[in-house]
Structures are given as structure tokens and as C-alpha cells.
Amino acid sequence: MRLLLLRELSTLQGGIETYLQSLLSQFRRKSVELSILTNEISHQSDSFLPNLSSIYRWSINESGFDHVWKQIENWNPDLVYSHSLHNIDHESRFTSRYPTLGYIHTYNTCISGNKSHQFPYSTPCTKKFGLSCLGHYFPRRCGGLNPFTMLKLYQNNRQRFSLSKQYHALAFASNYMRDEYIRHGLSPDKCHLLPLPIPGQEPDLQPPDKRSFTNRLLFIGRLTNLKGTHYLLKALPELIKSLGKKIELIIAGDGPELPRLKEYTRSAKVPVEFTGWVNRQRREELMRSVDLLVVPSLWPEPFGLVGIEAGCVGLPAVAFEVGGIPDWLIPGETGELASGNPPRISGLTQAIVRALSDRDYHHRLRMGAWKKSHEFSMEIHIERLMNILQSLHQERS
Numbered sequence: 001m002r003l004l005l006l007r008e009l010s011t012l013q014g015g016i017e018t019y020l021q022s023l024l025s026q027f028r029r030k031s032v033e034l035s036i037l038t039n040e041i042s043h044q045s046d047s048f049l050p051n052l053s054s055i056y057r058w059s060i061n062e063s064g065f066d067h068v069w070k071q072i073e074n075w076n077p078d079l080v081y082s083h084s085l086h087n088i089d090h091e092s093r094f095t096s097r098y099p100t101l102g103y104i105h106t107y108n109t110c111i112s113g114n115k116s117h118q119f120p121y122s123t124p125c126t127k128k129f130g131l132s133c134l135g136h137y138f139p140r141r142c143g144g145l146n147p148f149t150m151l152k153l154y155q156n157n158r159q160r161f162s163l164s165k166q167y168h169a170l171a172f173a174s175n176y177m178r179d180e181y182i183r184h185g186l187s188p189d190k191c192h193l194l195p196l197p198i199p200g201q202e203p204d205l206q207p208p209d210k211r212s213f214t215n216r217l218l219f220i221g222r223l224t225n226l227k228g229t230h231y232l233l234k235a236l237p238e239l240i241k242s243l244g245k246k247i248e249l250i251i252a253g254d255g256p257e258l259p260r261l262k263e264y265t266r267s268a269k270v271p272v273e274f275t276g277w278v279n280r281q282r283r284e285e286l287m288r289s290v291d292l293l294v295v296p297s298l299w300p301e302p303f304g305l306v307g308i309e310a311g312c313v314g315l316p317a318v319a320f321e322v323g324g325i326p327d328w329l330i331p332g333e334t335g336e337l338a339s340g341n342p343p344r345i346s347g348l349t350q351a352i353v354r355a356l357s358d359r360d361y362h363h364r365l366r367m368g369a370w371k372k373s374h375e376f377s378m379e380i381h382i383e384r385l386m387n388i389l390q391s392l393h394q395e396r397s
Contacts, residue, residue: 001031001389003033003081006083006091037072040062079393082101083105101389109157125140128184134154165185168395170186170192172193173324176324176326197376198308201312203377207370207371216248218286218292219250224256225298230260232348239349242353243353246271247271252283283309287315291356292317295319295329296320297322298343319337320348333364
């Protein structure tokens, strides 16, 4: 099978690129002949594309689309696996010419892509995407306050959603994402559940030992309003009161909300350590040193891979019941959920208290999180992906 992979960048800038890097070696083991098209290839691409001599690669910015298109036609792929190109017209050329599987990472069923409202309170949005969304954008604080930006985003996501209808098959990380697109009219038969694996990490070989509480909580991620970190900070005083002991919160990340969070921490005098961004080794060390990972996202996370990473080391999680999080956070099994309709500080506090109420119960959650992480291995992912690709190949042959 000849497979062309589409991706905007060829650098290791985030989780998607790390995932794709892991995917390349798996494809080689499956005897898939692979080529890669990116919009640009940077000086870091050698770290992204191993064994470059065995992989065809093209850059639109370097050679121009028309030139690249002719070369790809000569190479003649059987299938295209798309993780999105910036230029919608370029990607549409591929869907009209080759059987294409598109992996949907973001909500193109929303103007801002956040699929949530911020007024009168933060809550996920269940509205169907359309012209009426323009009337809600400012009153419900769906995004920024620039009308030109709103119109530009609306047009872009409307085109992106139309492109998703052109894919011959689509893959989604969570049931929530898959259901969102089916609700917008896509056929269930072409929408496949394909949870993301944990690139570069494996579950511990041994189950977690029973241990005493460390009385520490951990948040990992970008510090934006939608990540809900301010909800977690405001929950700390009542949490400490309910548990009757000192609780320390570690926030590993950075972003536009950092100054406001630090100011609140100083004024409220809550015990918080801000570490900034941490590397993978330090991330794992932190996960092993705390009792809970808290994922207080106020928007419907497409998946929430950090919860699976935590499960690898036997760390349970607490989160709001939003987006794809319930696919891996099972109440009473891998952690605790608070209602996400709407997310409330009191609900988050109660969920954390439940998870930390009893040492034996907490250990069961640790065991459950560790067992659940085994369901998201790269081996399982590649097997599911190959089944989708082979089925698509057979249908189009």
C-alpha cells in the first residue's frame, strides 16, 4: 500500500507531531510505502522524519503546489491520510483525486473552534453550526470581540466543515467528537473512532503500589481561560476545609492566564507552585509525586491525552464531564467526574473530595487508571488505523 501523509508542518511542535513521528516507524513495520507532504519543511525536519532516504517528502512552500502535485501524481499513492493542510483548496484537490482518510482534531462545527460559551457562565455549546451562530457569537462570548475576525473564522470553519464531507472516511479521537460530526449530518458509516495513543510512553510494567496520600494535586497544560485553572484555584480553600488537611497544587504550564493566576494566588494565599513548562522526564516525576491530576477544562476537550499519560504511572484524574474526557475518565474506576453542564467550582471540589476521601478507594482509582492506559497503546491504535485504511482501499479499488 502506498500512503501519502498530509500535515501542515514537519517540526516536533506538539502532541500531533509527536504522534506522527511514532506513526512513521509503525507504518514501516506494516510494509506501508510512505510519502509525506507538508506546507513547509524546517531545519528540524530530520528529527520528525526518520530514515529520510526511504521516505518521499515534498514541501509546498519550497517547490510550489503545482510542481508538487505532478510529482505526487507520478508517485501515485493508493490512499491519503490527512492531518490537515492550511490551504483548503490544496487539500480539496487530494480528496477529489484520491481516497482520503481525514483525522479531525478540532471543532470545525463552531466559529471559534472552542465549542463553548463564556456568558453568562462558561459551558460547552451544543448548538448546530450555521448562520444563527453569528447572532450568538458576541452575546454569549463565543470568542473575541472583533467582528472582522468573527466573519473570517466563520468562513474558514464553514469551508473546513464542507471539506470534511469530502473525505471518504473520517477518524476521531473520542466518541464526543464523532457524535458531533454525525449530529451535523455526516454518515456514521464513514466516521470512525480512533483514540490517540500515548506517543513515547508506555504504562508501568508493574501496577501501582498502595501508598499514603502526598496531599498534592497537579495541573498540566496551557494556561488559558478555557482550561479552567482559575476554577481549580478557587476550589482550593473549600477543598482544604472539607478534607481537613493542607493541600498543595502544582501548576505545570504557561500561557496568557499566568499573571492573573499568580495574582489570585497571592491575594487568596492558597498554596500553589508554578513550575512553567516541564520536559517529559520532569512531567513524569511530577505525576508520580502527587495524588491526583486535575483537568478542569470548561470547553469540550476533543480527547485530553494528558489523562492517559497520567494513567500510565497509576495517577487517577478529576475533571468536568465535557467533550472526550469521559472516554478515559470513568467515575469510580479511573477517577471522578464533576458535572459539566455547566461546570461549577463546587462540583469540582466535591469530585476531588470523593477521590481523596479514603486511602483504599484512592488506590482502586490508581489501579483503574493504570489498567485503562493499556487500552491506548500505539499497537492497538495502528491496528485500528490499518483496518480503516485497508477497508477504504478495498472500497475504492
